[in-house]
Amino acid sequence: MRITNGIIAKNTQNYIQRSMQKLARTQEMSSTTKKIIRLSDDPNSLSQLLNIRSTVAMNEQYMRNIKDGLSYLDAADTALGTAGSLLQRILEYDVQGSNGTLDENDMAAIGEQIDKMIDELVDIANTTVGGKYIFAGTKNNRPPFERVDDTIIYSGNLDSVNREILDQANYAINVTGFDHVIDLYAPRDGGAGIKSDVLDADGNVVTPGETVAHGDGELVITAGDKEYRVSTYKSDGSPKTYQEIADEITDLGDGLAVEYEAGKKFIIYSNSGTLRVAESADGVLGSSTDYSAHPESADPGMFGCVDEETGTVYGGVFQALFDLRDNLNNGITSVYGDDGELSGGVEYSIGEVYDQIDHLLKFRVQVGARTQHFESVQDQLEDQEVLLNQVMSNLEDVDLAKVTIDLAQNQLAYNASLASGSQILQVSLLNFLK
Numbered sequence: 001m002r003i004t005n006g007i008i009a010k011n012t013q014n015y016i017q018r019s020m021q022k023l024a025r026t027q028e029m030s031s032t033t034k035k036i037i038r039l040s041d042d043p044n045s046l047s048q049l050l051n052i053r054s055t056v057a058m059n060e061q062y063m064r065n066i067k068d069g070l071s072y073l074d075a076a077d078t079a080l081g082t083a084g085s086l087l088q089r090i091l092e093y094d095v096q097g098s099n100g101t102l103d104e105n106d107m108a109a110i111g112e113q114i115d116k117m118i119d120e121l122v123d124i125a126n127t128t129v130g131g132k133y134i135f136a137g138t139k140n141n142r143p144p145f146e147r148v149d150d151t152i153i154y155s156g157n158l159d160s161v162n163r164e165i166l167d168q169a170n171y172a173i174n175v176t177g178f179d180h181v182i183d184l185y186a187p188r189d190g191g192a193g194i195k196s197d198v199l200d201a202d203g204n205v206v207t208p209g210e211t212v213a214h215g216d217g218e219l220v221i222t223a224g225d226k227e228y229r230v231s232t233y234k235s236d237g238s239p240k241t242y243q244e245i246a247d248e249i250t251d252l253g254d255g256l257a258v259e260y261e262a263g264k265k266f267i268i269y270s271n272s273g274t275l276r277v278a279e280s281a282d283g284v285l286g287s288s289t290d291y292s293a294h295p296e297s298a299d300p301g302m303f304g305c306v307d308e309e310t311g312t313v314y315g316g317v318f319q320a321l322f323d324l325r326d327n328l329n330n331g332i333t334s335v336y337g338d339d340g341e342l343s344g345g346v347e348y349s350i351g352e353v354y355d356q357i358d359h360l361l362k363f364r365v366q367v368g369a370r371t372q373h374f375e376s377v378q379d380q381l382e383d384q385e386v387l388l389n390q391v392m393s394n395l396e397d398v399d400l401a402k403v404t405i406d407l408a409q410n411q412l413a414y415n416a417s418l419a420s421g422s423q424i425l426q427v428s429l430l431n432f433l434k
Contacts, residue, residue, distance in 0.1 A: 012421040019414040026407040029398045036396045045395045052395075056388050058167070059381050065163040066378045069173035072161065073371045075129040076175050080364040083124045083317075087357045090117055090321065091350065097328050098347040104331040107346070111328030118321050122147050125303060134174055135302070137161070145303075150322055152313040154306045165377050171370065175302060175363055302363045317356040324349040 125145040136144035136156030144156030160172035246258040304316020335344030
């Protein structure tokens with residue numbers, strides 16, 4: 001093949017261009033410290049890299065969720081700790097009021113102090129973090145607890161505030177004030193018996209329109225895996241008065257008790273506290289009586305139970321403190337039942353307050369367990385972040401020492417190409433005319 005000056009010039013130009021491309025590539029890697037800069041650089045490694053980056057981005061969101069959740073949980077733990085300390089102080093007042101050495105004025109003064117502590121407990125129950133009320137469920141933009149005279153009204157809901165801390169792993173970060181709420185509406189038509197709708201904590205009907213009792217006998221209420229029973233009474237002829245029915249239930253002595261005040265209240269409840277049937281009284285039990293049932297101690301929430309219709313809080317720590325205050329104000333130190341057992345008074349409230357301290361402690365332990373879980377997942381994600389960053393570095397980061405050497409070599413090769421080209425191409429027509 002005949003080699004011409006044009007071929008030599010063209011080849012020299014190609015060699016110089018290749019040297020320049022290698023030099024540009026190593027300069028690019030040196031300045032960016034990345035070996036994958038464009039899609040064509042390494043498609044296989046790039047696919048792995050994109051998947052890992054997606055995982056890292058998700059983990060970063062999980063970390064933010066965990067930090068947000070921990071702020072809720074830490075606030076709940078602090079609030080429960082403060083509430084526990086408050087109950088310890090109340091317990092000291094309770095013991096002081098039950099020792100029998102105080103006169104009525106002194107006991108009333110302690111009762112006034114207890115009343116102020118109830119307000120303090122309401123403030124604790126309205127604890128916020130980041131402008132959100134942590135015991136209000138998802139209706140957390142306003143204070144959930146309000147004291148109206150001697151009644152606590154709850155305006156939050158029982159929904160949980162969740163955070164996703166791992167793929168498809170959602171956990172509640174809030175502690176709702178009430179874990180167990182059931183409302184029963186039982187219109188009595190005087191004929192077929194008592195019909196009721198039982199609602200669970202989510203408001204779902206458990207026994208829609210079902211006849212749960214006929215005439216005399218038992219009213220059986222089923223809610224979830226729990227069953228409640230209360231005796232029912234059918235009046236033939238003229239309806240019985242509330243007082244007559246209260247007397248009949250009391251005479252049975254089968255574990256049921258009645259609270260009745262003419263024109264104000266008529267409450268049937270079990271001594272175990274598992275059922276409460278109440279209505280406002282007109283003095284006569286007619287043919288269209290409405291009942292509401294509130295299971296109080298079967299599975300009470302942190303602050304007791306709540307009527308979802310009215311927001312009225314039943315039982316729990318607030319009721320225990322109201323009872324203690326009333327006993328102090330009335331100077332009632334001890335009340336004994338027919339069996340000789342302590343059943344009321346300031347002395348009885350000591351056990352009640354102890355129970356509430358233990359009850360709040362149970363929820364604080366739950367908060368602590370959830371906090372530990374979140375922190376454990378946080379540590380796991382932090383360790384995973386280190387490993388993923390190492391894998392990404394192996395895929396895309398350059399060996400800076402090697403790139404520096406390659407850059408020097410490519411620079412030398414490029415300069416050599418230029419020098420060689422200048423020597424070859426410096427021959428011209430004038431050289432042959434000499």
